[in-house]
Amino acid sequence: MVFNNLISGKELLLSGERFDVRSKFYDDYLTKVPNSNVFDIKMAISKAKTAITELSELTFEDRLDILKKASRKIFANSNDLEYAVKMIGMPISSVEEKITDIKKIITTVPEFVAKRFQITHGKIGSLVFNDPNMLEILEPLDGFVYIVTPGNDIRIVPFVIFWLVTLGMAGIIKVSKNDLLISQKITKTVIDSGYPASAVNILCWDTSDERRDRLNFDIIDASKVIWAYGDDNTVDNLLRFEHVQNNGFTYKIDHFSDKVVIRHASGRAAVVCDTNIDIEKATDIIVSSALEWPIGCAALKAVFDSNSKHEDLLNMVKEKFDRVSKYIDDPMKSSTKIGYIDPTIISHVFQRARTLEKLGQAEIIHGETYSDIQASPLLTVTKDKNSEFLSTEFSLYITSIKKCESYDEAIKEVNETGTRNKRLVISILSHHPADVLKKNLNAHHIKVFRKTTEVDLLFHEGNDYVRKLTLPQIHRSF
Amino acid sequence: MGRVEEKRETIMNIPSDEKFKSFIEEFHIGKYNNPSSIPPEIWGSKAWETLNKKSVEEIFIQLIRFNIERAKRTMPIVYGKVYDDKDLSGDKVNTLEDFWDIPLLVKDATINGISFREKVKENPFILLPNDVKSGTYVYKSGGTKGVATPTFLTNFDIEVEGTSVKKCFEYMGIKQGDTILSTYNPTHKGGEMIKVAANKLGATFIPRRMNDTSEEVINTINMYNANVLSTVQGPLEEGDKTKKGGGVDFLSLVEAGQHVLEEKVDKLFITGYKLIPEVITWAESFNKSLTTALGSSEALPQATNTNFPDGLCKFNFLHILNGPHFVEVLKLESGAMVPVKKGEEGILVYTTLAREGTLYIRYSPGDIAKVITNEGECKCGLNTKIISDIGRADTPQDVITAGCCIG
Numbered sequence: 001m002v003f004n005n006l007i008s009g010k011e012l013l014l015s016g017e018r019f020d021v022r023s024k025f026y027d028d029y030l031t032k033v034p035n036s037n038v039f040d041i042k043m044a045i046s047k048a049k050t051a052i053t054e055l056s057e058l059t060f061e062d063r064l065d066i067l068k069k070a071s072r073k074i075f076a077n078s079n080d081l082e083y084a085v086k087m088i089g090m091p092i093s094s095v096e097e098k099i100t101d102i103k104k105i106i107t108t109v110p111e112f113v114a115k116r117f118q119i120t121h122g123k124i125g126s127l128v129f130n131d132p133n134m135l136e137i138l139e140p141l142d143g144f145v146y147i148v149t150p151g152n153d154i155r156i157v158p159f160v161i162f163w164l165v166t167l168g169m170a171g172i173i174k175v176s177k178n179d180l181l182i183s184q185k186i187t188k189t190v191i192d193s194g195y196p197a198s199a200v201n202i203l204c205w206d207t208s209d210e211r212r213d214r215l216n217f218d219i220i221d222a223s224k225v226i227w228a229y230g231d232d233n234t235v236d237n238l239l240r241f242e243h244v245q246n247n248g249f250t251y252k253i254d255h256f257s258d259k260v261v262i263r264h265a266s267g268r269a270a271v272v273c274d275t276n277i278d279i280e281k282a283t284d285i286i287v288s289s290a291l292e293w294p295i296g297c298a299a300l301k302a303v304f305d306s307n308s309k310h311e312d313l314l315n316m317v318k319e320k321f322d323r324v325s326k327y328i329d330d331p332m333k334s335s336t337k338i339g340y341i342d343p344t345i346i347s348h349v350f351q352r353a354r355t356l357e358k359l360g361q362a363e364i365i366h367g368e369t370y371s372d373i374q375a376s377p378l379l380t381v382t383k384d385k386n387s388e389f390l391s392t393e394f395s396l397y398i399t400s401i402k403k404c405e406s407y408d409e410a411i412k413e414v415n416e417t418g419t420r421n422k423r424l425v426i427s428i429l430s431h432h433p434a435d436v437l438k439k440n441l442n443a444h445h446i447k448v449f450r451k452t453t454e455v456d457l458l459f460h461e462g463n464d465y466v467r468k469l470t471l472p473q474i475h476r477s478f
Numbered sequence: 479m480g481r482v483e484e485k486r487e488t489i490m491n492i493p494s495d496e497k498f499k500s501f502i503e504e505f506h507i508g509k510y511n512n513p514s515s516i517p518p519e520i521w522g523s524k525a526w527e528t529l530n531k532k533s534v535e536e537i538f539i540q541l542i543r544f545n546i547e548r549a550k551r552t553m554p555i556v557y558g559k560v561y562d563d564k565d566l567s568g569d570k571v572n573t574l575e576d577f578w579d580i581p582l583l584v585k586d587a588t589i590n591g592i593s594f595r596e597k598v599k600e601n602p603f604i605l606l607p608n609d610v611k612s613g614t615y616v617y618k619s620g621g622t623k624g625v626a627t628p629t630f631l632t633n634f635d636i637e638v639e640g641t642s643v644k645k646c647f648e649y650m651g652i653k654q655g656d657t658i659l660s661t662y663n664p665t666h667k668g669g670e671m672i673k674v675a676a677n678k679l680g681a682t683f684i685p686r687r688m689n690d691t692s693e694e695v696i697n698t699i700n701m702y703n704a705n706v707l708s709t710v711q712g713p714l715e716e717g718d719k720t721k722k723g724g725g726v727d728f729l730s731l732v733e734a735g736q737h738v739l740e741e742k743v744d745k746l747f748i749t750g751y752k753l754i755p756e757v758i759t760w761a762e763s764f765n766k767s768l769t770t771a772l773g774s775s776e777a778l779p780q781a782t783n784t785n786f787p788d789g790l791c792k793f794n795f796l797h798i799l800n801g802p803h804f805v806e807v808l809k810l811e812s813g814a815m816v817p818v819k820k821g822e823e824g825i826l827v828y829t830t831l832a833r834e835g836t837l838y839i840r841y842s843p844g845d846i847a848k849v850i851t852n853e854g855e856c857k858c859g860l861n862t863k864i865i866s867d868i869g870r871a872d873t874p875q876d877v878i879t880a881g882c883c884i885g
Contacts, residue, residue: 008736010763012759012763013759014756014759014760014763015755015756016755016756016759037714037756038714038729039714039729039732039756039757039760042729042730042732042733042736043732043733043736043760045733046732046733046734046735046736046737047736047737050735050736050737198737211715222733
């Protein structure tokens, strides 16, 4: 499969260079991916800047219509599904669910915005002090958005595109080398449905190619907003700081200094179980949060359990893990429930779990390796609140459970092990939701008796997308 | 006797050129012994490139004989002593083989401790023939090695070269009524010649003002509906160093206004460097004509593209032009610099044919090229060789050991 960039709706590759991207899991599955250079980048910048004028003529209703039209056209054929499965390793049934999610969120995003704010004269706004004569209009920021997306979830590129359309913005998206097909297909669908072609541009290049070191900085300097997925260190190294040598001195340039930055750095979702809970419901939430898309940022990794029937909960989770493990097979088969995982991660995590077990610091309740790329879900129990299994994001089928003496201790430990950076989600399994609000929890998203993987479309990791991507303009009248 | 080959005239739509036919006839009866007596418009005739190799050589050898004598007499420091020492004179050059005995004038050479550049640095006027009575303009070379070589030109010389560039434009499909925006530095000879050629063609010429940014250039293209963009684009790895003309190149124009380039410009004339793949892909993707030409401050033009659809002469494949310079690609063989064969690489050497100002006789500025075809192998109708892979020799003194003229 050979790809180009998608610039202003046109497949282009001015650099003429591609690099090979082979599936980690299917040795014979090879794609050739664009290795863009400065020419591709500058053209995309020019297009994105040009789009801004054209976009100002589209009303919110126009844009909603575009997304509705696009939602009717989105589908994934067998090639699309094969590409996603073979590049990501997740089971085809899970990939199909993500496609269904994409079809849902495309109109949900603008509908939620319309519900939360007021749409007036084609613009997003809200009344100030409930005064009909004082209106806050939220104008999109003046400039394009540069978005850098990861390759672990096919929903991410569609999600950011739907946001661009909802707010009437232009963007350049540097997609993962594993995520060309569906991202370009969605972009073409949105353009075919009426969004200006120059407003969504998809680029890709080999970030390990030293000749491409400056490409990110060129785009960032020309943009207004940076929307980056990845941990802070990676984002800062690749996108933010440039080290320039001059006259024997090294200068550090901060390319984010005058930008609006939206980060998606967090993960390590956790569950806290209250003392008396419905353990069947709790088991369902724990297992589905941990296993349905374990490589996603909201996948459950740690459970702090203060429930009085701890052993029962543990057995029920183990039993469900057992049941799922009967469906370990080639992810291309529709019955498969456990897919493939990066071999280095499987090797590292299982080795570490066994070492900790030998040291008496953890017990492996469930999980064994089937091949270097496949293992049944790993369930560990630890008494050590400082265990890395409670505080680290491991991208495989895994969850770790820590028994806590009380609900308060569970809250204390989930916070302490959250480290300096907040967890993305803590789901509290408690039948007293009002009490949850009284607790201070070290996470961006707090859920009560909900799966950690449920997406909050308007917010993520402290970012309120509408507020972050717009600037208020106050209108007063008689 | 030189003969315009009628069969080729139809391919490129080269019209029958009665003036040129008369010129050939008159030339062979001795009317144009002094190259400066040839009217400049003759050098703009496309019939030159339809002549066969032998006919061209017959004319050129006579012009070269005259120029060797004049160079020896009027530029004594550059040519006089060496030619005298070797007992060389125009009279002794009756064939191309005789011409190959003339030593090269090597720009970068420091052979026997004598440096052409050093001499020029000491006194640039050694390159102004001492019989020139009219005013001259000085166009300096890029000066990449620290000393820019001056070329002195009279109004007549500018007419000759401007007319030849006009011919290149015609080969490229640039025509009367076109509006040409040029970002090329007007103080460079290339920039000046593009202006002269555009004027002769009947096109509107808009120079970029020296301080105009890329955005301002884009606005001008938009406002004036410029359909021809003449600009530069160097190799990407060299970054801003290659933006001849003060910071505007094709890449910066793409960033400033890709949509304007797409909408308004239908012909790109990009010079100064080998066309890079990105620009070629750009032109192909947006269905634009893309052409280039080879020239330098010392000799312009030397080679050109055409817009003939089935010709080999596209992008970096250029037809050598028959005048106003004699362009050769040479290699060292048995102690002499002789033309390379098809497929071989050699050094580019040129000799002035028609000029009142600075005369270059077998001058090697350090450029190299590969010969792609022999004469008559391109379907476009131009009968000259095609050259490509034009670049700089890193150490030309290692390539050339056949002598240096400085005396």
